[in-house]
Amino acid sequence: MTHHVGERVRVATRDHEGHHRTPGYLKGRIGTVELVHGSFANPESRAYGADGLPEQPLYLICFDRYDIRPDERAHARDRIYADVYEHWLEKVNEQPRP
Amino acid sequence: MERAVHDRGGWPTDARIDQSEHALADWELLSDALVGALVRAGLMNVDELRRGIESMPPGRYEQASYYERWLYSVETILTEKGILAPGELDLRLGR
Amino acid sequence: MSSHDRDHEHAHAPVTNGGEPVAAARARALEELLVEKGVLRRRDVRQMVDWLVSRTPADGARLVARAWVDPHFKQRLLADASAAALELGLDTGQARNVVVVENTQDVHHVVVCTLCSCYPRSLLGPPPDWYKSLPYRSRAVSDPRGVLREFGVELDDGTELRVLDSTADIRYLVIPRRPSGSERASEEELAGLVTRDSMIGVAQPANPSQADSG
Numbered sequence: 282m283t284h285h286v287g288e289r290v291r292v293a294t295r296d297h298e299g300h301h302r303t304p305g306y307l308k309g310r311i312g313t314v315e316l317v318h319g320s321f322a323n324p325e326s327r328a329y330g331a332d333g334l335p336e337q338p339l340y341l342i343c344f345d346r347y348d349i350r351p352d353e354r355a356h357a358r359d360r361i362y363a364d365v366y367e368h369w370l371e372k373v374n375e376q377p378r379p
Numbered sequence: 380m381e382r383a384v385h386d387r388g389g390w391p392t393d394a395r396i397d398q399s400e401h402a403l404a405d406w407e408l409l410s411d412a413l414v415g416a417l418v419r420a421g422l423m424n425v426d427e428l429r430r431g432i433e434s435m436p437p438g439r440y441e442q443a444s445y446y447e448r449w450l451y452s453v454e455t456i457l458t459e460k461g462i463l464a465p466g467e468l469d470l471r472l473g474r
Numbered sequence: 475m476s477s478h479d480r481d482h483e484h485a486h487a488p489v490t491n492g493g494e495p496v497a498a499a500r501a502r503a504l505e506e507l508l509v510e511k512g513v514l515r516r517r518d519v520r521q522m523v524d525w526l527v528s529r530t531p532a533d534g535a536r537l538v539a540r541a542w543v544d545p546h547f548k549q550r551l552l553a554d555a556s557a558a559a560l561e562l563g564l565d566t567g568q569a570r571n572v573v574v575v576e577n578t579q580d581v582h583h584v585v586v587c588t589l590c591s592c593y594p595r596s597l598l599g600p601p602p603d604w605y606k607s608l609p610y611r612s613r614a615v616s617d618p619r620g621v622l623r624e625f626g627v628e629l630d631d632g633t634e635l636r637v638l639d640s641t642a643d644i645r646y647l648v649i650p651r652r653p654s655g656s657e658r659a660s661e662e663e664l665a666g667l668v669t670r671d672s673m674i675g676v677a678q679p680a681n682p683s684q685a686d687s688g
Binding site for chain 2: 610
Binding site for chain 3: 302303304306307316318321324339341343349350353356357358359360361362363364365366
């Protein structure tokens with residue numbers, strides 16, 4: 282488990298050919314680790330009949346507020362949470378948010 | 380970055396959400412059960428089901444009903460695995 | 475991205491002259507083929523159908539009602555939902571993949587699966603059509619307050635709305651806020667107030683005064 286609760290992370294922006302569970306609207310976005318779920322079989326290889334090993338750590342990330350669509354203003358207090366696999370997360374070097 | 384058709388978060392739409400519901404038809408329960416039985420038998424997994432759904436041509440994906448997508452995926456995956464011969468289901472239906 | 479959003483939400487499958495969807499015949503033919511080939515046994519398929527129709531939101535409601543009356547159970551439920559559910563004799567499906575979250579005075583949760591339709595089926599039964607629909611999957615993240623408004627829920631400005639996108643194998647279930655005026659209700663009566671939609675987060679539970687008193 283590389284990341285811990287409270288850590289700041291960014292979702293990678295790479296193009297991925299084939300099945301993956303990182304939604305486009307979250308790629309490149311920054312957030313904070315909210316929960317460490319443990320490790321799970323990797324869906325990217327399981328989707329093609331492989332066993333999905335080694336298991337990949339999975340994290341619930343609380344994303345910083347941003348406008349997903351330019352015509353829909355995100356409410357100041359609202360947050361998107363999503364489960365992201367470790368191999369899609371990069372550490373962010375910045376001061377922790379208050 | 381181009382988005383795949385199934386990747387809907389934030390997809391532009393003004394559509395209101397239709398809150399009407401329908402009880403699952405027998406064929407829909409059957410489709411769901413077939414997937415469940417195949418998964419339990421170790422013949423496919425949920426990630427393959429999703430991948431199969433995502434492989435639908437975008438127009439078809441958007442037009443299809445939920446369980447039509449499941450049937451498409453099961454046929455795709457089982458054909459890939461050689462459990463079904465290509466076109467075998469069509470043949471059975473007399474198409 | 476398409477500017478024509480062909481949201482045929484309860485897109486009904488193409489129908490034959492007999493009124494039955496073409497997909498229905500396809501599903502049946504698929505079952506026939508797989509049984510003939512010995513890939514599946516018909517009774518395994520029947521068993522799966524039986525399991526599917528046995529799933530209802532009543533199981534989720536029991537968890538919520540117990541959490542409302544027993545704060546220690548609630549903490550166990552929030553910490554490890556599968557283990558807590560077993561205390562009530564409930565099977566959450568696959569082990570360790572249900573996480574329960576709690577609405578409070580300050581925080582409201584709503585659940586979506588933008589990529590497909592992931593949903594805690596073992597505790598809530600099959601998801602409603604709207605949950606699986608393209609507009610919900612799109613707008614639950616980009617305009618969640620607008621979506622809640624359509625469902626009749628208006629949150630205060632001071633309330634934090636947390637949208638949980640079920641992107642992996644974790645399934646989320648919401649403990650809605652216990653309705654005021656329910657202090658004297660029994661656990662069973664409380665369970666009767668907990669609606670499926672309140673456990674998804676698009677509705678509040680029923681009020682005791684709304685519940686059938688006859």
